[in-house]
Amino acid sequence: MQNKFSLPTQDEIVKRLKKIPEGLWRECPNCHEKFYYRRAGVYEVCPNCGYGARLGSRKRIKLFCDAFEEWDKALATDVHHLDENYKKKLAAGIKNTHVNESVLTGKARIGNYDFAVGVMDSRFIMGSLGQVTGQKLAHLFQEATKQHLPVILFTASGGARMQDGIHSLMQMAKVSDEVARHSEEGLLYISILTDPTTGGVTASFAMQGDIILSEPKTLIGFAGRRVIEQTINQKPPKDFQQAETLLKNGFLDDIVERKDLKAYLNNLLDLHSDK
Amino acid sequence: MTKTAYETVVAARSKDKVATADLINNIFSNFTEFHGDRQLNDDPSIVGGIAKLNGTPVTVIGTQKGKNTAENIERHFGMVEPEGYRKAIRLMKQAEKFKRPVITFVNTSGAYPGMDAEYHGQGSAIANSLLVGMELKVPYISVIVGEAGSGGALALATGDTVWMMENSIYSVLSPEGYASIVWKDSKRVMEAAEDLKLTPQILLEEGIIDKIVPEVVDQSSTQNLKNMLIAEVERLQRFSADELVEKRHERFSKF
Ligand SMILES: [Zn+2]
Secondary structure (H helix, E strand, O other), X not given: XXXXXXXXXXXXXXXXXXXXXXXXXXXXXXXXXXXXXXXXXXXXXXXXXXXXXXXXXXXXXXXXXXXXXXXXXXXXXXXXXXXXXXXXXXXXXXXXXXOOOOEEEEEEEEOOEEEEEEEEOOOOHHHOEOHHHHHHHHHHHHHHHHOOOOEEEEEXXXXXXXXXXXXXXXXXXXXXXXXXXXXXXXXXXXXXXEEEEOHHHHOOHHHHOOEEEEOOOOEEOOOOHHHHHHHXXXXXOXXXXXXXXXXXXXXXXEEOOHHHHHHXXXXXXXXXXXX | OOOOHHHHHHXXXXXXXXXHHHHHHHHOEEEEEEOXXXXXXXXXXXXXXXXXXXXXXXXXXXXXXXXXHHHHHHOHXXXXXXXXXXXXXXXXXXXXXXXXXXXXXXXXXXXXXXXXXXXXXXXXXXXXXXXXXXXXXXXXXXXXEEEEEHHHHHOOOOOOEEEEEOOOEEEOOXXXXXXXHHOOOOOOHHHHHHHHOOOHHHHHHOOXXXXXXXXXXXXXXXXXXXXXXXXXXXXXXXXXXXXXXXXXXXXXXXX
């Protein structure tokens, strides 16, 4: 008997797939598999390899937090004496992210637990560590120390911000010191390294968490691949700066999929709560 | 006559630049070098140990370039590996235990960009150096001797007092790196050097460093640096451990 709800044949599937407009296809930057955009789901994860697309800071807050109140919303780089090129980059960053700097900070909640949160955004001048980025992060830890809150920080950064010169470098020391002070109060700091976390951010607060987590297939490193290739004159393997390799080598506590992250964090906050 | 930024870069990298080992031998007495990070390895790009400065026991740590090609290869041209930073951390913690001041000499273009360095946690090692350096409960003086580039230099330069020699540079990345990123042309080093504002004069004006040290070229200039260090150690030793940490915090907070 012919079932009128029978599954389409292989040919039929191919024919239907061809009708999907170009714009609805996504190519995974990690495994290069092409897939219909809806298959990535709300977490924007490649159905083939599990790599998560780079998320905006506000989207990340929506996905992983139940409540959020922004801090230092108006804080921004004074563009007065900056060159035109840098001004344009800052303006584009603000337009891309709807945040004034490469990090969004505030107080958030998951379930019954309040915490201070920071989310870096790679779409703001590659998530670079500008002077104001450092200022916001330092203030995040200060305020968390004052309010006796844990800190959860999502990092995403190409490293230092060249345009801010030596002041960018100084942020590494400045933020590190606030991390140390927060820690001395016996407060919890969880860093979650997202794609890409590199350079001066890796070499400071990203690697200073009590608990250091990452997402699948995240690029994490200090030196850039190109610089390493030029120095050692050989090509490192594809996965040499990937979260899975860092986990194996002992530099991450865990890799957590986006769909599990909220429950995972809820559990960690519970395990560190005073109640 | 003041040098241009590029002339300062050249002078900072000069073959005649005083070596960290010579500074240590000529300024301190009873230097005893210690090795290893107690975890994996000994990184020869970092020289460290204990010595006496005018009778006072101190911990000395510095990056060491080679004096010839063979030595340079062994020491990675003074570019530090994670094991080197971990050795420095170990010596800093040891100094804290025995209440010895720490003096660092920095001459490195940056942390070593190698595959093993990444596998062994270069980022993590620098991150921990910063935590330890910023919270060190003893006087901490950092002297930038030649090149100081990126987080790899900062890891040894979070002193209560940061000085630069006349012919030295300090920047977020090397002028070559800057030029290749900005103009995709690593040869435009001269412009890059200007843009990076990496000379001691500018960094003194910006408050990033506290003093410029007359270039060490002979016995009298060595003695001068020695006198400066003795006076600065004495000054810092008047503060309690908590005061030192608080002052260091204030110093870096303003950036
Ligand atoms: Zn994929």
